[in-house]
Every structure is written in structure tokens, then in C-alpha cells.
Amino acid sequence: MSFQLLRIVASASLGNIPTGADAAFPQWNGPDPTVAYVQAILYSSLAASLLAAFMAMLGKQWLSRYAQVDMHGSIVDRSRHRQRKINGMTTWYFDFVMESLPLLLQAALLLLGYALSSYLFSMDKGASGVVIGFATFGLLFYFLITSAATFSYNCPFQTPFSLIIRSLIRLDDEHTRYLKRTGKWFRRNLFTKRRKSPGIKHDDYTGPPLANAGNPVGYIELDMEPPTLFKKDTDWDGYVLDSDCIAWMFKMSTDADVIMAIMKFVPEVVWHTDIRTTPLEKIYDTVVECLDRSPGHPIVIQKFRDKAYLSAKALLHLAIQRKCIGEELDTFKVIFDKHIPMSPLKDFDRDPDLTSTLGMIDCVFGNSGSMRWDDLSFTPTHHAWMGHILLYRAWYVLKEDKCTSLPSDIKQFILHSFRLEPPPPTPIIADCLFMITLLLEIPVHRDDLSTVDKR
Amino acid sequence: MRSPLFDTDSIFQSSQIDARIRGIYQKLGKTFENLSPTNDTVIERALEALELISHLHKDQVASESYDLFRVVVGTSAPGTHSPEKWRVSRLAIHGAYKGDGFAPQVKEHQVEAHQFKDTQYILAFLDQCFELATVKCQNQDEPIRNALCALVSDPAAIETLERFDPTKPSFVRGIQHAFHCDRPPHLHKAALLFLPLICDKWFNTRSPIMGSTQMRKFCMDWACAVDGVDKTPDVKVAILTVLLKMINSPRWCPHIVPRDWELLRDLTSLPDDFPPLLSCIDNPKLLNVIKSVDNPMAVAHWVATLWLKYAELTTDVRTQLEAVTMEIAQNERKQYFDTSQSRIGEYLSIIGSELKKAKEALVHYPTLSIDPAAIALKSKVGSLQRAAKALDAIKQGRSVTSP
Numbered sequence: 001m002s003f004q005l006l007r008i009v010a011s012a013s014l015g016n017i018p019t020g021a022d023a024a025f026p027q028w029n030g031p032d033p034t035v036a037y038v039q040a041i042l043y044s045s046l047a048a049s050l051l052a053a054f055m056a057m058l059g060k061q062w063l064s065r066y067a068q069v070d071m072h073g074s075i076v077d078r079s080r081h082r083q084r085k086i087n088g089m090t091t092w093y094f095d096f097v098m099e100s101l102p103l104l105l106q107a108a109l110l111l112l113g114y115a116l117s118s119y120l121f122s123m124d125k126g127a128s129g130v131v132i133g134f135a136t137f138g139l140l141f142y143f144l145i146t147s148a149a150t151f152s153y154n155c156p157f158q159t160p161f162s163l164i165i166r167s168l169i170r171l172d173d174e175h176t177r178y179l180k181r182t183g184k185w186f187r188r189n190l191f192t193k194r195r196k197s198p199g200i201k202h203d204d205y206t207g208p209p210l211a212n213a214g215n216p217v218g219y220i221e222l223d224m225e226p227p228t229l230f231k232k233d234t235d236w237d238g239y240v241l242d243s244d245c246i247a248w249m250f251k252m253s254t255d256a257d258v259i260m261a262i263m264k265f266v267p268e269v270v271w272h273t274d275i276r277t278t279p280l281e282k283i284y285d286t287v288v289e290c291l292d293r294s295p296g297h298p299i300v301i302q303k304f305r306d307k308a309y310l311s312a313k314a315l316l317h318l319a320i321q322r323k324c325i326g327e328e329l330d331t332f333k334v335i336f337d338k339h340i341p342m343s344p345l346k347d348f349d350r351d352p353d354l355t356s357t358l359g360m361i362d363c364v365f366g367n368s369g370s371m372r373w374d375d376l377s378f379t380p381t382h383h384a385w386m387g388h389i390l391l392y393r394a395w396y397v398l399k400e401d402k403c404t405s406l407p408s409d410i411k412q413f414i415l416h417s418f419r420l421e422p423p424p425p426t427p428i429i430a431d432c433l434f435m436i437t438l439l440l441e442i443p444v445h446r447d448d449l450s451t452v453d454k455r
Numbered sequence: 456m457r458s459p460l461f462d463t464d465s466i467f468q469s470s471q472i473d474a475r476i477r478g479i480y481q482k483l484g485k486t487f488e489n490l491s492p493t494n495d496t497v498i499e500r501a502l503e504a505l506e507l508i509s510h511l512h513k514d515q516v517a518s519e520s521y522d523l524f525r526v527v528v529g530t531s532a533p534g535t536h537s538p539e540k541w542r543v544s545r546l547a548i549h550g551a552y553k554g555d556g557f558a559p560q561v562k563e564h565q566v567e568a569h570q571f572k573d574t575q576y577i578l579a580f581l582d583q584c585f586e587l588a589t590v591k592c593q594n595q596d597e598p599i600r601n602a603l604c605a606l607v608s609d610p611a612a613i614e615t616l617e618r619f620d621p622t623k624p625s626f627v628r629g630i631q632h633a634f635h636c637d638r639p640p641h642l643h644k645a646a647l648l649f650l651p652l653i654c655d656k657w658f659n660t661r662s663p664i665m666g667s668t669q670m671r672k673f674c675m676d677w678a679c680a681v682d683g684v685d686k687t688p689d690v691k692v693a694i695l696t697v698l699l700k701m702i703n704s705p706r707w708c709p710h711i712v713p714r715d716w717e718l719l720r721d722l723t724s725l726p727d728d729f730p731p732l733l734s735c736i737d738n739p740k741l742l743n744v745i746k747s748v749d750n751p752m753a754v755a756h757w758v759a760t761l762w763l764k765y766a767e768l769t770t771d772v773r774t775q776l777e778a779v780t781m782e783i784a785q786n787e788r789k790q791y792f793d794t795s796q797s798r799i800g801e802y803l804s805i806i807g808s809e810l811k812k813a814k815e816a817l818v819h820y821p822t823l824s825i826d827p828a829a830i831a832l833k834s835k836v837g838s839l840q841r842a843a844k845a846l847d848a849i850k851q852g853r854s855v856t857s858p
Contacts (some may be wrong), residue, residue, distance in 0.1 A: 361515060404496050404500060405500065405503050406503065411506075415510050417509075418510040418512065419512075421512070423512055423513075424471060426469065430471075432511075433472065437478070437507055439500055440479060440501060440504050441498060442479065
């Protein structure tokens with residue numbers, strides 16, 4: 001047809017006006033426009049289906065790579081590796097991409113229904129009514145289940161659309177908490193800035209020289225917020241990853257070895273404010289599981305001794321750090337309510353490391369406040385760890401609880417450490433001196449309170 | 456695992472610990488300089504901190520505690536804060552002298568063109584502790600012990616104590632309290648070491664510093680303290696100094712506990728020019744007093760000591776010595792067949808052993824050495840040889856030729 005038209009135009013431009021049959025415009029002899037339109041839609045449907053199939057194959061490869069288990073390293077290393085992969089999937093919206101596959105198929109089905117309805121409507125209205133009816137019913141059903149799934153997370157008829165809408169408006173408890181925390185962070189920052197504005201006094205500085213007279217970089221005062229307790233260049237994201245690992249391992253395994261590995265790992269983490277949830281209550285329950293309560297006062301079941309020790313250490317480390325920064329107060333309240341004394345009443349010196357840890361748990365959750373440190377001769381490693389834990393406790397008591405003196409358990413610990421012959425290792429002395437420094441409200445350098453170097 | 460616990464590259468080097476200790480003491484110094492009623496909470500916190508850090512066994516803590524003690528005792532606290540002042544002083548002096556090892560040197564300092572010895576501060580503190588212990592019946596064992604240790608470690612203490620009256624009743628009561636039998640051994644030891652510093656004024660006074668009953672009680676307490684402590688060389692010297700001063704005092708000598716006379720056997724370990732001994736051997740009345748003591752070993756040990764100093768004795772004492780020794784020899788001849796096991800034989804053996812030691816020491820010097828030590832040794836050898844000769848004559852029943 002185009003060729004015919006070109007020939008008419010060329011003849012006319014040369015002065016040969018076509019006449020008769022030659023002058024008649026060519027007629028369309030291809031398929032009906034409706035058919036072409038319907039076919040375009042059908043091809044689109046086909047393309048969407050093929051694209052979905054192609055991506056499904058790729059997705060299978062991606063999932064296969066994800067499912068590969070790296071057998072090298074400890075449980076913790078493997079867990080970190082796994083956590084890194086899952087974090088990558090979250091960061092790169094893997095789930096979103098995978099969720100888009102059914103969307104493509106649903107789009108293909110929609111296009112197919114539309115094309116058929118449209119084609120049949122042009123052919124026979126009665127016949128098309130059946131198809132249009134089914135298509136409308138399908139659409140309506142899809143709309144209803146999407147709405148139900150959007151408003152209720154527990155609804156089993158989740159669709160990709162409902163998940164997308166939920167993620168956009170963030171209605172679940174987790175995100176509600178996240179919003180609250182964000183607000184809290186803003187309020188705290190504003191509050192800190194207002195308080196810092198008069199300038200920090202540094203008459204009493206005795207440490208390394210200040211960066212400049214008006215702005216003592218690196219120094220902190222007790223008035224500042226608890227996060228300064230942690231070292232500035234701490235690998236915050238790394239600890240978030242570690243905390244996720246721990247949460248996942250707790251969720252996925254009840255194996256005794258895995259639990260022990262988790263408990264050993266917990267004191268390695270700095271549980272800072274950016275870590276949103278912690279297994280505090282789970283660890284508390286794990287400690288309680290290791291105790292026999294039948295004799296009246298709980299005693300440690302001997303075969304669970306190692307588990308009891310590691311989980312007690314994990315609990316104390318986690319509880320004191322979180323308490324120190326004012327996090328998870330609700331969980332603390334729950335534990336306070338159900339806490340029963342854990343430290344043994346007799347044979348106090350049989351297992352000093354475990355006894356001292358359980359005793360400190362009683363001090364933290366039961367406010368018992370007395371420890372017979374002089375009766376205990378624990379290992380240097382445990383002694384150093386305990387010193388570091390008590391440094392956090394001293395911070396909390398003096399700063400958060402606004403006490404004007406150190407609690408008895410800390411004082412007795414310092415005296416016990418100072419009186420030891422031969423003297424304990426330097427890190428323990430350093431921790432004890434920091435506790436005294438905190439008591440005297442002497443400004444300290446934030447590196448001094450680094451958790452990394454003293455563990 | 457992250458960084459190891461005892462990593463030598465850790466940021467917590469000793470120097471940083473020292474800097475932290477210095478910082479803490481600077482803060483404490485600033486707080487206690489101004490014991491005003493407006494900063495009670497700060498003072499309470501500082502007291503608590505001092506109570507903790509004073510127990511740390513480090514030389515730097517001892518030095519800093521001593522400096523803090525000087526600052527605090529030198530301040531004039533308002534009436535309401537006087538108890539705090541003494542509490543801080545007690546804690547600070549505990550930090551300084553708690554250990555048996557390092558003891559900070561007592562210093563001198565200049566205040567408004569006057570030279571003060573810190574000894575005066577320590578004596579003022581000791582007075583306060585004695586008052587609390589004897590009048591208010593408070594347990595002040597540790598502060599008293601620390602103050603006594605401070606005075607003992609102070610080379611200038613003797614000079615200051617010359618201007619101090621240790622015979623005033625409150626001080627005497629305090630010292631008696633420190634020697635009381637139920638006091639702990641570490642307090643006894645400090646008191647034993649301190650007593651030689653004041654014994655001249657205690658045992659050589661014109662009028663007695665205490666009654667006869669109290670003297671007897673004190674001597675019994677002193678004997679109890681002597682029995683309870685380890686006889687380290689410095690303690691031994693202190694004990695013998697006091698014992699010799701007591702022996703040389705007509706008022707005190709009768710009250711010495713009989714078993715204490717046996718301590719005289721250690722006199723041979725004292726240096727030759729030990730002043731209390733030199734003043735005793737010149738006392739012509741002493742030998743007769745000792746003969747009357749209810750312990751036969753007293754005269755035996757004293758005679759042995761005198762024979763070692765034979766050449767240095769005055770004529771009176773030497774004559775008495777020879778007479779007493781002859782008496783002993785005659786008695787022994789009646790009792791023993793084998794005289795080698797007699798008392799005289801024992802004296803000869805002691806002299807022989809001392810002679811051997813002196814000769815061995817003399818070997819290290821040239822024959823014609825004019826070194827004072829060599830000259831003293833030569834003199835000692837000569838003296839001992841003469842003593843041995845005289846004693847040998849007595850043993851054989853001959854008369855001793857006077858030198």
C-alpha cells in the first residue's frame with residue numbers, strides 16, 4: 001500500500017497525473033486494527049511470562065548460591081558469613097526482585113484476560129460477557145485479598161502488592177518501635193547540644209593535651225550521654241551484624257553447642273544503641289534453665305556448669321551494657337519481676353568465677369548489693385572481665401541512677417583487687433582506677449573507656 | 456577474639472596508670488584543700504575515693520598519699536569539718552605507709568620563711584590518734600602504726616624529737632596503748648622500732664614518767680611485743696637499744712621481765728661502737744645489779760659481752776668482771792670435771808669466734824693500712840687477744856696481769 005502511494009506521488013511530481021485505477025488510493029488489506037491491538041496485548045502478555053520465566057531461572061541460581069554452606073571457621077564465623085549474605089539480600093532488595101516475578105505473571109494474566117475480553121467483545125458481546133465476568137471476579141478477588149493482607153499481617157493471603165504497601169507505610173510493631181527510637185534519638189541529640197552549649201570545663205584535665213583550649217576533642221564529661229562510654233572508632237556496624245547473627249542463631253537452633261557458642265560470643269559484642277533488639281530475656285531464661293530450684297534456693301546443675309557460666313557472663317555483659325545506655329527498660333522490668341537469687345548460699349568458694357558472676361546478676365537484677373569478693377580467688381581472665389563489667393556498672397550507678405557513692409559490691413571489688421598480693425594485671429588496676437575517676441567526676445578520655453582494648 | 460587481655464601493646468601501660476593516679480590525687484588535693492561546708496557531697500565522694508585508692512600497693516600511691524597528708528594536716532578545717540580532716544589524714548597516711556616495702560621520705564618545706572619539718576605534722580597526727588584511742592576508746596591501731604612508721608622512716612625525726620616532749624602524759628599513754636598485749640603484731644613492730652627514738656627521754660628522766668606498777672606493766676607489754684614480732688635485723692637493733700637503755704636506768708632495770716635478759720645473747724651482733732652498749736659497759740654498778748637478777752643467763756650473757764669489750768672497760772668494771780669470772784670459774788671447778796664445757800670455755804669460744812671473724816676481715820687490708828676500718832679491726836684483734844689471755848689465766852686459776 002505504501003508503494004502504491006509513493007508511485008502516485010512520484011508520478012504527480014513528474015507531471016503525469018495518474019488516472020483511472022492508477023489514481024485510486026490503495027485499500028487496507030491486512031488484519032483488522034482490533035485484531036492487531038489485541039495481538040499486541042497478547043504478545044506483551046507472552047513477553048511478561050517469558051521474562052518471569054527467565055528471571056525465575058536466574059533467581060534459582062541466586063538462591064542456590066545463597067544456600068551454599070561455607071563449612072570453614074567456627075559457628076560464629078559461619079554465622080557472620082551467613083548474616084553478611086542475608087544483609088546483602090536486604091540491602092539489594094532481593095526479596096523485592098523475587099516478589100516481582102509473580103507480579104509479572106499476574107500482569108501477564110491480566111493482559112491475557114483483557115486481550116481476550118476485548119477481542120471477544122468485538123466479535124460477540126454475549127460470548128465476551130463470560131470472559132469479562134471471570135476476569136472481573138478474579139480482579140475483585142485479588143483486590144480484596146490484597147486489602148485484607150495489607151491491614152492484617154496475620155492474614156495468610158499475602159500478595160506482593162500487600163507486602164509493598166505494608167513496607168511503604170510501615171505498620172508493624174517493629175517499625176513502630178523504630179520510629180519511636182528515631183524520635184528518641186533526635187530528642188536526645190537536641191538535648192545534648194543544648195546542654196553542651198555553655199562550653200565544657202576542663203580545668204581538671206590531667207590526661208593528654210587538649211586539641212584546642214575551647215574544644216577539648218576526645219574528652220568527655222559525665223554530663224554527656226551514655227553512648228560516649230564506647231570508643232569513638234568502634235565498629236558499630238560490625239556489632240550490629242554480630243547482634244543479628246546472635247538473634248538468628250537463637251532463633252534457628254536449640255542445639256547445646258550452638259547455644260554455648262552464642263553465649264561465648266555475646267560478651268564479644270558492644271550492645272550499643274543502634275542495636276535494636278537483644279536476646280536479654282532469652283539469655284536470662286537460659287541461665288535459669290541451668291539452675292535446680294527444687295532445694296528451695298537455686299543451685300547450679302553440675303552437668304550444666306559450663307553453660308551456666310557462659311550464659312551468666314553473657315547475661316551480665318548484655319544487661320549492664322544495655323542498662324548503662326538506658327535501653328530495653330521494659331525487658332528489665334520483666335526480668336526484675338521474675339528474678340530469684342541465683343548465687344549459692346553455701347560452698348561459696350567452690351567455683352569462684354561462676355559464683356561471682358551469679359552474685360553480680362543478683363546485684364544487677366535483685367539490688368542485693370553485697371558481694372564477698374575476699375572469699376573468692378578467681379582466674380585472672382575472669383577477674384579482668386569482671387573489672388570491666390563493673391566499670392560499666394559504676395558508670396550506670398553514678399550517671400543514670402544519680403548515686404553519690406559507689407555500691408558496696410564495686411567498692412569491695414576495688415579493695416579486693418588493690419589488696420591482692422601479687423598485684424593483679426594492669427587492665428584490672430586500670431578499670432578500678434577508672435571507677436574511682438568516675439566517682440570523682442574527673443573528665444576522662446573516651447579512649448580510656450574503650451571496651452575493645454580491655455577485653 | 457579481639458585484643459588479648461594482657462597485650463603488652465595495650466593502651467594501659469604503667470605510665471598511663473601513673474598519670475591516672477596523679478590525676479586522682481590532684482583532684483583529691485584540690486577537694487581537701489578547701490573543706491568548706493558548701494561542698495559536702497564532693498567531700499564525701501572524695502573521701503570514698505581516697506578510701507579505695509589508698510589500698511593500692513604502688514610506690515606512686517604511697518608518695519602521692521604522703522603529699523596529700525601534708526596538704527590536709529596543714530589545712531585549717533572549720534570546726535564542723537575537723538573530723539573529716541582527721542579522717543582524710545588517716546586514709547592518706549595509710550596510703551603512704553601501709554606496706555612494709557616502700558616508705559615515702561618525710562620532707563621539709565618552707566612556709567612563710569619558716570622551716571618546718573613534716574615530723575611535726577606527723578607528731579600532731581599521732582597525738583590525735585592517741586587521744587582517740589585512749590580517751591575515746593576508738594580503734595586507731597592502723598593510723599598509729601602508720602604514723603610510727605612515718606617517724607621511723609624519717610631521718611630528721613631524731614632532730615625534731617629532741618624539741619618534742621615524749622614524756623607528756625597523753626603521749627606516754629598512747630605509747631603504752633600501742634604496746635598493749637592485745638594490739639596487733641604490726642603495731643607492736645612499729646612501736647618497737649619507734650621506741651629507740653624517744654628512749655633517752657623516757658628512761659633517763661629525773662622524775663619518773665609513770666608509776667612503778669605502770670612501769671612493770673609496760674615492761675611486760677614490751678616483752679610481749681618482743682615475743683610476737685619477727686626478729687629482723689632492724690627490729691633486733693631496736694629491741695637491744697631499748698633493753699640496754701632500760702638496763703642502764705636504775706628505775707626501769709628492776710622491772711625488766713626476767714626472760715628478756717636472754718636477749719643479751721644477741722649483743723655480739725651489734726656494731727662495736729653501738730652507743731647504748733658503750734654507755735652500759737662504763738656503768739660500774741651494772742654488773743652487781745645484773746648479778747641480782749632472777750635469771751642466771753643474765754649475768755652469763757652480760758659477762759660474755761664485757762669480755763668482748765675487755766680492753767675498753769674502765770678499771771672498776773674490769774676488776775668487777777675478773778672477780779665475777781673467777782667466782783664463776785671456782786664454782787665450775789667444783790661442779791664440772793671437764794672444764795671445756797664450762798662457762799669459761801664458752802666465753803673463750805665466743806672470743807675465739809669473734810677473733811677469727813676480725814682476723815678474716817683484716818686479711819682484706821694491707822698490713823700497713825691506715826684505713827680507719829683496718830685500724831679499728833687491728834685494735835679489736837688486740838683487745839680480743841688480751842681478753843682471751845686474761846680469761847685463760849682465770850680458767851687456770853692464775854691471777855690476771857693488769858694491762
